[in-house]
Amino acid sequence: MFEAREMMVFYENMIALNNVSINAPDAKIIGIFGSNSAGKSTLMYALSGIILDIKKKEEMRGGERISVFGRLFLNGDDVTNLKPHLRAKKGIVLCPERRRIFPESSVMENLKIGAYLSSRLDTKNNIDYVLNLFPRLKDHLNRQGGFLSGGEQQMLAIGRALMANPTVLLLDEPLMGLSPAYMDIVVKGTKEIRDTKGITIIVTEQYARPVIPIIDYGYILENGSAVLEGTGEELLNNPDVKSAYFGV
Amino acid sequence: METMRKERIDRGVRVRASGLYAISSWREMLYLMGPPLALIIGVILLPVILELAPYWKRVINIMCVYALLALSFDFLANYVGLVCLGGAFFVGVGGYLSAIFNVYLHFPVYLSIPLATICGAFICTFLLMPCLPLRGVYFAIVTLMYPLLATRVIEALDILGGTNGITGLDSLPNEYVEHYAIILMTLFFLYAMRRFVNQDVGLVIRGVKDNDQAVKASGISVTKMKAFAVCIAAFMGCFGGAYMSHMYMWSGLSMFALDFSIIPMASVVIGGGGTLLGAIIGSFILVPLSEVLRNFGTFRIVIYCALLTGFIVFKSEGIMVYAMRKYHQFERWVKV
Numbered sequence: 001m002f003e004a005r006e007m008m009v010f011y012e013n014m015i016a017l018n019n020v021s022i023n024a025p026d027a028k029i030i031g032i033f034g035s036n037s038a039g040k041s042t043l044m045y046a047l048s049g050i051i052l053d054i055k056k057k058e059e060m061r062g063g064e065r066i067s068v069f070g071r072l073f074l075n076g077d078d079v080t081n082l083k084p085h086l087r088a089k090k091g092i093v094l095c096p097e098r099r100r101i102f103p104e105s106s107v108m109e110n111l112k113i114g115a116y117l118s119s120r121l122d123t124k125n126n127i128d129y130v131l132n133l134f135p136r137l138k139d140h141l142n143r144q145g146g147f148l149s150g151g152e153q154q155m156l157a158i159g160r161a162l163m164a165n166p167t168v169l170l171l172d173e174p175l176m177g178l179s180p181a182y183m184d185i186v187v188k189g190t191k192e193i194r195d196t197k198g199i200t201i202i203v204t205e206q207y208a209r210p211v212i213p214i215i216d217y218g219y220i221l222e223n224g225s226a227v228l229e230g231t232g233e234e235l236l237n238n239p240d241v242k243s244a245y246f247g248v
Numbered sequence: 249m250e251t252m253r254k255e256r257i258d259r260g261v262r263v264r265a266s267g268l269y270a271i272s273s274w275r276e277m278l279y280l281m282g283p284p285l286a287l288i289i290g291v292i293l294l295p296v297i298l299e300l301a302p303y304w305k306r307v308i309n310i311m312c313v314y315a316l317l318a319l320s321f322d323f324l325a326n327y328v329g330l331v332c333l334g335g336a337f338f339v340g341v342g343g344y345l346s347a348i349f350n351v352y353l354h355f356p357v358y359l360s361i362p363l364a365t366i367c368g369a370f371i372c373t374f375l376l377m378p379c380l381p382l383r384g385v386y387f388a389i390v391t392l393m394y395p396l397l398a399t400r401v402i403e404a405l406d407i408l409g410g411t412n413g414i415t416g417l418d419s420l421p422n423e424y425v426e427h428y429a430i431i432l433m434t435l436f437f438l439y440a441m442r443r444f445v446n447q448d449v450g451l452v453i454r455g456v457k458d459n460d461q462a463v464k465a466s467g468i469s470v471t472k473m474k475a476f477a478v479c480i481a482a483f484m485g486c487f488g489g490a491y492m493s494h495m496y497m498w499s500g501l502s503m504f505a506l507d508f509s510i511i512p513m514a515s516v517v518i519g520g521g522g523t524l525l526g527a528i529i530g531s532f533i534l535v536p537l538s539e540v541l542r543n544f545g546t547f548r549i550v551i552y553c554a555l556l557t558g559f560i561v562f563k564s565e566g567i568m569v570y571a572m573r574k575y576h577q578f579e580r581w582v583k584v
Contacts (some may be wrong), residue, residue: 060564062573067253
């Protein structure tokens with residue numbers, strides 16, 4: 001059970017997240033939908049703790065002041081003030097937007113870097129698991145990450161996040177720039193991760209149609225506030241949502 | 249419990265001064281003109297004030313030479329994306345050229361300095377041309393190697409006076425010409441650069457720093473732009489060198505000393521990168537400081553380093569960034 005209570009984030013005087021509360025029960029997929037500038041990425045940064053890192057960097061640079069409010073709980077433990085690497089240790093792992101794989105390391109090395117925290121046996125099992133999940137990666141194990149196609153890079157990014165034995169996996173726009181065929185592979189993979197490993201997954205997306213069939217619960221963000229929530233079915237049948245996020 | 253957050257808001261006078269209302273009253277005009285005028289007048293009056301302490305008058309000149317170098321470092325690092333440790337190379341080339349023009353070719357001072365500046369800028373650009381495709385630390389290393397290379401070449405071939413250097417340069421006509429030549433040039437370069445980086449060419453150059461592929465895609469030659477930027481930076485550095493060789497009436501191997509590469513970098517860190525003015529303020533602080541610390545002997549390096557480290561750790565944004573924020577904005581607590 002991962003819970004965010006009344007998250008608020010300000011970039012200087014601009015409010016990026018306004019009182020957003022997210023509930024993610026164990027082994028469920030939570031979808032977060034919203035257009036550009038809705039606050040999806042900020043929410044992901046806030047959940048994974050990267051925001052604390054960005055805040056520190058901005059402070060050092062003399063740039064914008066970032067203020068973060070609200071509380072985060074993982075299985076009842078308060079993780080609000082944990083640094084990102086400690087959160088990852090606790091099992092909250094982010095698969096960042098635009099993949100951010102290590103372009104000069106091979107696929108295998110990328111996976112091993114992700115497995116830094118886990119034991120040798122876990123690593124071996126996880127590598128097998130990831131390669132079964134995304135068999136396409138098998139053909140490119142020794143290729144440099146930067147030379148993979150966009151879809152393969154996304155699979156690799158998800159795989160790398162899985163190597164850290166997450167209990168909560170945060171996927172930030174995993175379908176960005178993918179072809180429909182690859183979207184299908186990634187979406188199916190996401191579902192399989194939940195079903196086989198029982199990992200809680202929070203996934204953000206702008207275009208909700210491919211993701212909506214697999215989510216258990218969804219939130220819609222608009223200008224930083226959660227304006228609507230419900231199961232996939234409910235969201236799908238809401239006329240406002242339909243026109244805005246499903247392109248009907 | 250009520251949560252509070254600190255809010256930063258532009259001062260009213262700043263908002264008014266940003267539009268046509270800037271000329272509505274003396275207060276707005278003073279707000280805009282005050283700081284630059286204070287700097288210009290302050291620097292110009294410096295030699296007169298320091299009549300009281302003659303020892304420090306020499307320091308003004310050195311300070312301004314370092315300010316020029318810091319300006320060129322700041323420009324290259326924060327606007328073009330080239331970390332250039334070649335300050336010493338610029339100074340050395342400028343110094344040696346003006347010595348050649350003055351001593352060997354018997355040009356008068358007012359010809360040898362400008363000629364050395366212009367030729368020096370082109371020579372430096374030409375020599376740095378092959379390393380322009382390099383980025384980040386590689387460019388820094390190559391530019392750091394050039395002054396070392398130049399010293400060894402002069403030493404080994406025993407040309408240009410060898411280890412003794414070239415002596416007997418003409419001095420500048422009198423003390424006040426000496427001060428004001430460098431002070432006015434520093435101020436000129438400062439405001440020229442501030443203007444330049446906001447011109448069309450300047451915008452393209454800034455684009456090179458952010459994303460050179462996008463600049464290439466817009467049909468602009470990145471190498472040409474970088475060469476142009478290096479030429480401008482070398483121009484400032486060579487002027488400093490040419491001026492200095494005339495000030496000391498000597499040009500030698502210490503013109504290639506690493507100080508000319510390192511201290512400008514430190515002043516940019518202290519003053520705040522990317523502000524241009526910060527680079528100048530930084531060197532106006534660091535150079536007199538190292539002069540004061542001279543009394544401590546070699547211990548001064550310790551104090552110097554401690555101060556720099558402290559600055560980087562606790563105020564890494566730099567003096568100018570901090571001061572500008574305080575000048576333009578105020579803070580208050582608000583309820584979330």
